[in-house]
Amino acid sequence: MFPNLPLYCKWSTVLKEKYGERVQKISLDIGAGCPHRDGLEKGGCIFCDARGGGSGAWLESLGLDEQISRGVRVALYRYHAHKTILYFQSYTSTNLPLPLLRERVHNAIEIAGKRTEVVGLALGTRPDMVPDEFLGFLVDLSDKGYEVWLELGVQTINEEGLNWLNRGHTLSCVEDTLERISSLPISTCAHLMSGIKNESREQLSLSAQWLVERGIAALKFHPLHILRGTRLEQFFLDGSYIPLQLDEYARRVACAIKAIPSSVIIQRLTADARYPWLVAPDWILKKNLVIRQIEMDLVRDDLLGI
Numbered sequence: 377m378f379p380n381l382p383l384y385c386k387w388s389t390v391l392k393e394k395y396g397e398r399v400q401k402i403s404l405d406i407g408a409g410c411p412h413r414d415g416l417e418k419g420g421c422i423f424c425d426a427r428g429g430g431s432g433a434w435l436e437s438l439g440l441d442e443q444i445s446r447g448v449r450v451a452l453y454r455y456h457a458h459k460t461i462l463y464f465q466s467y468t469s470t471n472l473p474l475p476l477l478r479e480r481v482h483n484a485i486e487i488a489g490k491r492t493e494v495v496g497l498a499l500g501t502r503p504d505m506v507p508d509e510f511l512g513f514l515v516d517l518s519d520k521g522y523e524v525w526l527e528l529g530v531q532t533i534n535e536e537g538l539n540w541l542n543r544g545h546t547l548s549c550v551e552d553t554l555e556r557i558s559s560l561p562i563s564t565c566a567h568l569m570s571g572i573k574n575e576s577r578e579q580l581s582l583s584a585q586w587l588v589e590r591g592i593a594a595l596k597f598h599p600l601h602i603l604r605g606t607r608l609e610q611f612f613l614d615g616s617y618i619p620l621q622l623d624e625y626a627r628r629v630a631c632a633i634k635a636i637p638s639s640v641i642i643q644r645l646t647a648d649a650r651y652p653w654l655v656a657p658d659w660i661l662k663k664n665l666v667i668r669q670i671e672m673d674l675v676r677d678d679l680l681g682i
């Protein structure tokens with residue numbers, strides 16, 4: 377083993393090489409809501425709580441100004457980062473009418489641009505909420521010189537897993553979206569989960585490979601975890617769902633990283649979760665430990681065939 381070789385293509389390293397210094401991502405919640413969770417019939421994904429996968433800032437009535445000034449403070453004073461990527465993380469950003477989304481994005485660029493250099497934008501959405509007009513907007517942003525990322529919640533390529541998660545879309549929908557993006561100057565980061573009920577131990581690797589074959593540039597890995605007030609919490613409480621142990625999660629992520637080309641950027645190895653929202657598993661709170669375990673597994677030779 378050559379100890380100085382990187383174990384995987386780290387997002388922070390890629391950004392540093394490209395921009396010559398640290399680039400800090402600022403997560404924003406523009407209160408976009410989600411068509412899949414706003415309505416009793418569909419009920420939303422079983423793991424999704426009221427904050428829609430984000431900070432909950434909008435629910436706390438924190439406007440863009442306040443969110444950005446907090447994010448910029450952290451970037452400048454904690455990380456000494458003067459360059460930023462604005463990440464429209466919560467819910468489904470494309471749930472907003474396009475003119476309103478455009479206004480909020482430009483507004484955010486203007487506010488953040490007064491104190492940092494905004495080099496990029498990342499917008500999160502569902503695979504069935506990527507209309508061509510929205511892609512046109514992303515292309516416009518790219519034409520203006522921004523690095524543009526689409527963050528796509530995929531979670532798994534297994535249809536049974538998608539059903540169990542109540543994702544409300546099929547795999548063909550993911551395929552169609554990736555196909556439409558493939559020729560555009562937009563990079564896609566797909567989100568994947570491990571720990572879905574009844575999935576095989578190899579599923580995460582299979583999902584990662586499938587997405588890479590369809591042109592995604594980056595991956596984010598998350599353990600399926602239980603948040604308060606979700607349907608998954610009910611399954612956990614009635615004993616019908618048991619989350620993965622840390623060892624098993626780390627192995628599956630390490631296997632997935634080994635199964636894909638080393639050029640694929642790994643933007644995230646685990647989830648951020650905090651009390652009081654987290655129900656289980658507790659090990660998610662020890663983020664550094666999780667990352668260390670995955671990195672240790674990456675240098676093992678006996679992982680494949682888990």
Ligand code: SF4
Binds near residue numbers: 468
């Ligand atoms: S698509 Fe995203 S925001 Fe909507 S219910 Fe699922 S996880 Fe929540």
